[in-house]
Amino acid sequence: MNKKDVTLVAIILIAAIAFMIPGVFFKDSGKALIYVGKRLYGVYDLSSDTSIHLDNGHGTVNDIEISGGEVYMKDATCPGRQCVRSGHIRYSNQSIVCAPAGIMIIIRSGDDNEYDAVTD
Numbered sequence: 115m116n117k118k119d120v121t122l123v124a125i126i127l128i129a130a131i132a133f134m135i136p137g138v139f140f141k142d143s144g145k146a147l148i149y150v151g152k153r154l155y156g157v158y159d160l161s162s163d164t165s166i167h168l169d170n171g172h173g174t175v176n177d178i179e180i181s182g183g184e185v186y187m188k189d190a191t192c193p194g195r196q197c198v199r200s201g202h203i204r205y206s207n208q209s210i211v212c213a214p215a216g217i218m219i220i221i222r223s224g225d226d227n228e229y230d231a232v233t234d
């Protein structure tokens with residue numbers, strides 16, 4: 115191999131690794147499904163950090179945070195704050211419920227599209 119070949123191989127390898135890494139790390143990354151009053155409010159990819167501010171208009175405000183592949187109730191004004199104390203969730207079918215606000219957060223794995231399969 116001359117120097118030019120080595121450079122070419124290196125570029126191909128870097129491109130291949132760059133292409134593979136998202137597949138390796140995000141393959142099983144789930145989605146957080148947020149239900150408000152049993153209606154699907156939104157679907158959020160756990161691989162992208164975001165904050166969701168929910169105000170139900172009845173005095174209950176919930177701040178949901180997605181960070182580092184986890185989702186948690188960062189803050190809430192509901193009585194008891196059980197949802198905040200639920201902590202962080204990251205695995206499929208784990209959930210956080212805020213009963214006073216009628217909010218449910220549930221995690222579904224990336225290849226599970228049964229978003230409507232929620233039972234009481």
Ligand SMILES: [Zn+2]
Nearest residue numbers: 190192197212
């Ligand atoms: Zn709550």
